[in-house]
Amino acid sequence: MEKSRESGFLFCNWCGTMLVLKSTKYAECPLCKTTRNAKEIINKEIAYTVTAEDIRRELGISLFGEKTQEEAELPKIKKACEKCEHPELVYTTRQTRSADEGQTTYYTCPNCAHRFTEG
Ligand SMILES: [Zn+2]
Ligand SMILES: [Zn+2]
Structure with a gap:
């Protein structure tokens, strides 16, 4: 895959491998394990891989009607x-x-x- 300036944030700074979003907090290069803050990514093109629901789950925000009755x-x-x-x-x-x-x-x-x- 070709690296471009526009989507450079999707790729590892060091080896150019496409980053894998490990959580809503960070993305990781599968090759050299360099991590990148997901915030800068989420606001951009990769947002489609992280749904709003994933973010809510990650942040621990419970949805309405999902009350635990423990x-x-x-x-x-x-x-x-x-x-x-x-x-x-x-x-x-x-x-x-x-x-x-x-x-x-x-x-x-x-x-x-x-x-x-x-x-
Ligand atoms: Zn890398
Ligand atoms: Zn009793």
Whole structure:
């Protein structure tokens, strides 16, 4: 492949081999392993090899409707379960309709799955 000034950024500075985009962060020469910042490339012609979705994935931006429902992410509180006395409960809070009543806290026991509210 012929090297040209216009697309020179696609090729290795040292050996002229076409760079392989390893991630959205950098491109690498498969021959001499020279790396090149992908930012300067993405803004130019090679953009078509990196889709917007790849970039989102790389940056860790989750798409709408892709929420993980892992229990590890739920807030926990040091409070004993009414039923089995498990010392730590998962909780969520919700504002009740009347502002005077404040918010209701919903507790879920991760041990026996007992649910109860407080508020
Ligand atoms: Zn090279
Ligand atoms: Zn329990």
